[in-house]
Amino acid sequence: MNNYKSHIGIIGAGIQGVCCGLFLIKKGYQVTLFDNNEPGNVSASYGNAGHFSPYASIPLNRPDVLTDVPAMLMSSTGPLALKWNYIHKMIPWFYQFIKNCSKKNMMHTAKYMHQILDLAIPAYDELFEEIDISQLVEKKGIMYIWNDQNLKSRELEIKIRDEIGAEQQLLNKKEIHDLEPNIKKIYHAGVFYKKARHARNPGKIWLKLFDLFKKKGGTFKKNNVETINFSNEKPLIKTTESEFKFDKILIACGAFSKQLTEQVNEKIPLDTERGYHINFKNCDHLISRPVVFSNRGFGMTPMEQGLRVVGTVEFGGLKNPKSNNRIKNLVNNAKFLLDGLPKHDDEWLGFRPTLPDYLPVIGPSKNYKNVFYSFGHHHLGWTLGAISGKIISGMIAEENTNLDLKPYSSLRFS
Numbered sequence: 001m002n003n004y005k006s007h008i009g010i011i012g013a014g015i016q017g018v019c020c021g022l023f024l025i026k027k028g029y030q031v032t033l034f035d036n037n038e039p040g041n042v043s044a045s046y047g048n049a050g051h052f053s054p055y056a057s058i059p060l061n062r063p064d065v066l067t068d069v070p071a072m073l074m075s076s077t078g079p080l081a082l083k084w085n086y087i088h089k090m091i092p093w094f095y096q097f098i099k100n101c102s103k104k105n106m107m108h109t110a111k112y113m114h115q116i117l118d119l120a121i122p123a124y125d126e127l128f129e130e131i132d133i134s135q136l137v138e139k140k141g142i143m144y145i146w147n148d149q150n151l152k153s154r155e156l157e158i159k160i161r162d163e164i165g166a167e168q169q170l171l172n173k174k175e176i177h178d179l180e181p182n183i184k185k186i187y188h189a190g191v192f193y194k195k196a197r198h199a200r201n202p203g204k205i206w207l208k209l210f211d212l213f214k215k216k217g218g219t220f221k222k223n224n225v226e227t228i229n230f231s232n233e234k235p236l237i238k239t240t241e242s243e244f245k246f247d248k249i250l251i252a253c254g255a256f257s258k259q260l261t262e263q264v265n266e267k268i269p270l271d272t273e274r275g276y277h278i279n280f281k282n283c284d285h286l287i288s289r290p291v292v293f294s295n296r297g298f299g300m301t302p303m304e305q306g307l308r309v310v311g312t313v314e315f316g317g318l319k320n321p322k323s324n325n326r327i328k329n330l331v332n333n334a335k336f337l338l339d340g341l342p343k344h345d346d347e348w349l350g351f352r353p354t355l356p357d358y359l360p361v362i363g364p365s366k367n368y369k370n371v372f373y374s375f376g377h378h379h380l381g382w383t384l385g386a387i388s389g390k391i392i393s394g395m396i397a398e399e400n401t402n403l404d405l406k407p408y409s410s411l412r413f414s
């Protein structure tokens with residue numbers, strides 16, 4: 001006979017849902033995971049740049065960003081784009097974003113991102129002990145490069161990382177060339193994060209973790225979750241197929257989480273920063289590690305699929321189609337850094353789940369003690385999969401912790 005503590009339903013089988021499921025199983029819970037898609041493809045957890053970035057605590061809400069935005073929007077090579085038909089829907093989000101651009105709020109986010117980022121890789125290592133990740137995770141660091149026009153923003157980041165204690169190594173032109181000799185010498189300086197890692201195929205790693213979840217007794221239902229109700233405080237999930245009752249549930253639907261949090265009567269200002277990738281097949285040998293060109297806000301990662309080029313922050317919601325000019329932009333940017341690239345393939349659009357203060361929501365819901373959340377990890381949801389799972393499983397098990405978890409609570413928006 002099974003001796004489970006209680007039955008947890010998780011909605012969303014992205015990297016967040018799967019990692020939360022695995023840590024809950026470790027603690028003795030029975031777990032059922034729902035997703036309207038097969039895990040391993042389509043969503044943000046499939047198409048990201050594959051960076052495990054424990055250093056990346058400086059948020060996008062920073063005082064200098066406000067003065068930089070107009071130039072970024074005007075630039076045809078820049079990272080920022082808008083879908084004009086959606087902008088009116090984002091006005092409240094932009095308003096809160098601007099409020100969070102003060103130095104004080106930036107430092108608050110940086111401090112609490114650092115708290116969890118610092119634990120992100122050890123948390124993954126606990127899960128990776130149980131799957132074969134050989135050839136799939138590289139420990140060669142991540143490099144950022146820039147030219148002089150971009151110096152001001154980089155100086156601010158470097159200073160804050162020093163204050164927070166995130167390890168970094170400044171690079172001169174020669175050192176950059178020694179590390180990545182194929183990159184054209186358009187740069188003036190850079191920084192190297194030695195402890196960062198990268199995935200050579202995020203979708204495959206995610207699928208391996210999902211298979212481990214099933215092997216350890218987790219159940220998966222390929223169902224769209226339509227409504228959440230309650231019976232004697234116990235959550236009832238209604239899907240396209242049937243109704244399921246749980247002791248507790250977790251909403252982990254990435255950028256799609258808002259439609260479900262509204263059903264539990266909570267208004268959380270989640271929106272999406274749309275991002276794109278393309279691949280250049282058989283070109284992964286051109287670089288040894290992820291390289292990010294800060295001036296243009298895009299990066300290249302050597303992967304099994306080839307050289308993956310990733311970038312763009314496009315404000316445009318979940319329903320607008322792909323923008324062809326953003327794809328062209330990635331192609332041109334890649335060719336700006338590397339010679340000899342062939343025609344690209346695999347044009348992909350994904351949805352970063354982002355809150356206007358650039359902290360995720362990890363914790364219980366405001367109104368229902370048996371509902372938990374893990375979403376809103378923006379540019380860092382891949383890095384933060386395992387640690388969020390560890391934190392959520394500890395919260396559900398009502399364990400004590402030395403971490404200060406209040407800053408991640410959804411209560412900050414009430």
Ligand SMILES: Cc1cc2nc3c(=O)[nH]c(=O)nc-3n(C[C@H](O)[C@H](O)[C@H](O)COP(=O)(O)OP(=O)(O)OC[C@H]3O[C@@H](n4cnc5c(N)ncnc54)[C@H](O)[C@@H]3O)c2cc1C
Nearest residue numbers: 012014015016036045048049051225254275380381382383
């Ligand atoms: C271009 C790009 C590059 C990125 N690069 C990096 C990087 O290098 N490093 C990093 O750390 N992060 C990166 N990120 C961010 C990271 O990919 C995301 O933050 C992370 O994948 C979010 O994971 P998630 O599990 O919360 O959401 P998702 O992966 O989006 O998964 C949510 C799941 O919920 C399911 N779902 C939604 N609604 C329902 C419903 N009603 N019923 C059932 N299922 C539902 C969806 O089908 C989906 O599978 C990048 C993102 C993008 C877009």
